[in-house]
Amino acid sequence: MDTKKVILTGDRPTGPLHLGHYVGSLQKRVELQGKYDTYILIADMQALTDNAGHPDRVRSNILEVALDYLSVGIDPGVSRIVIQSLVPELAELTMYYLNLVTVARLQRNPTVKAEMKQKDFGANVPAGFLIYPVSQAADITAFRADLVPVGEDQLPMIEQTKEIVQSFNRTYGPVLVEPEALVPKVSRLPGTDGQNKMSKSIGNAIFLSDPTDVVATKVKGMYTDPKHVHAKDPGTVEGNPVFSYLEAFDPDAGEVKAMEQSYREGGLGDVKVKGRLIEVLEAFLAPIRRRRSEFAGDAAGVMRILTEGTLKGRTVAARTLGAVREAMHLDYYTEGRR
Ligand code: ATP
Numbered sequence: 001m002d003t004k005k006v007i008l009t010g011d012r013p014t015g016p017l018h019l020g021h022y023v024g025s026l027q028k029r030v031e032l033q034g035k036y037d038t039y040i041l042i043a044d045m046q047a048l049t050d051n052a053g054h055p056d057r058v059r060s061n062i063l064e065v066a067l068d069y070l071s072v073g074i075d076p077g078v079s080r081i082v083i084q085s086l087v088p089e090l091a092e093l094t095m096y097y098l099n100l101v102t103v104a105r106l107q108r109n110p111t112v113k114a115e116m117k118q119k120d121f122g123a124n125v126p127a128g129f130l131i132y133p134v135s136q137a138a139d140i141t142a143f144r145a146d147l148v149p150v151g152e153d154q155l156p157m158i159e160q161t162k163e164i165v166q167s168f169n170r171t172y173g174p175v176l177v178e179p180e181a182l183v184p185k186v187s188r189l190p191g192t193d194g195q196n197k198m199s200k201s202i203g204n205a206i207f208l209s210d211p212t213d214v215v216a217t218k219v220k221g222m223y224t225d226p227k228h229v230h231a232k233d234p235g236t237v238e239g240n241p242v243f244s245y246l247e248a249f250d251p252d253a254g255e256v257k258a259m260e261q262s263y264r265e266g267g268l269g270d271v272k273v274k275g276r277l278i279e280v281l282e283a284f285l286a287p288i289r290r291r292r293s294e295f296a297g298d299a300a301g302v303m304r305i306l307t308e309g310t311l312k313g314r315t316v317a318a319r320t321l322g323a324v325r326e327a328m329h330l331d332y333y334t335e336g337r338r
């Protein structure tokens, strides 16, 4: 019997994946995929909660996100990539869990609150958006995940999932597995604007698939310390995204420390720091781009990977749903035959 622990993570197919996804989640997935039973969900139903009018955006990004996974080293021989909407068991679980959560609790979720403000919904919040943490709880528990590698913005979702698991197990019996979040060292990469978290939907992202010249243009346009006008002026490193990226991606940590010190003291210009960052990102992204173009040449092969991953994922989710229905006394046909 397979006794490996389980990882479930995922991404919304709302755009290509970026550097924030890499440090926040992808890196850990690649590192742990051999050790854990890994399921990676392309969350198209969740993407639709704020993209109902843009089904083509969601559809076209399924392949993009899958290519991003493969290009950073997700191994389809080990990890299963699952398309959320093709596992309807997840939607059914969501319906049952919704009764274990209050509207007030949903409205208190700090990440959802911040996102609603950022998306300017006003009074027109899609109901599906408000409840997406519950659908995430369905995703996590359906695969019986022990560990969920995520960025810091997702911690409230894991918290809410735990509450749902506890409530379910208390009410119906011990069926669901309580997950733990795995938050990496760099848990929230800022955007190129320096203000927000890097996010596909805000226009402040450097994508894993950006070509060399686009990366260079984005880095040159990055926010830095606005008070650091001349190279000789002392500058601030804290909250300066150029240094955040160097800290996350420059393999030479000593060199980054030295640059930070000289920037603080005055004498190091932004152009020079950005030049270094362009080099560092190029070294990081070049092999990713190469692998991406190899997989992109075989779209049918990538679709096969998705089909197989989804099939396997559906089997596992159906098993969990069966146990859930039984615990809830909804097993009308099979009761007594088990
Ligand atoms: P959207 O703007 O559509 O919500 P997103 O960029 O926030 O897109 P998601 O698909 O919502 O990306 O997030 C997928 C995973 O990547 C989550 O685990 C999330 O915590 C992580 N992540 C996203 N952005 C960052 C970031 N800037 N820093 C660290 N982790 C991140």
Ligand code: MG
Pocket: none
């Ligand atoms: Mg997000």
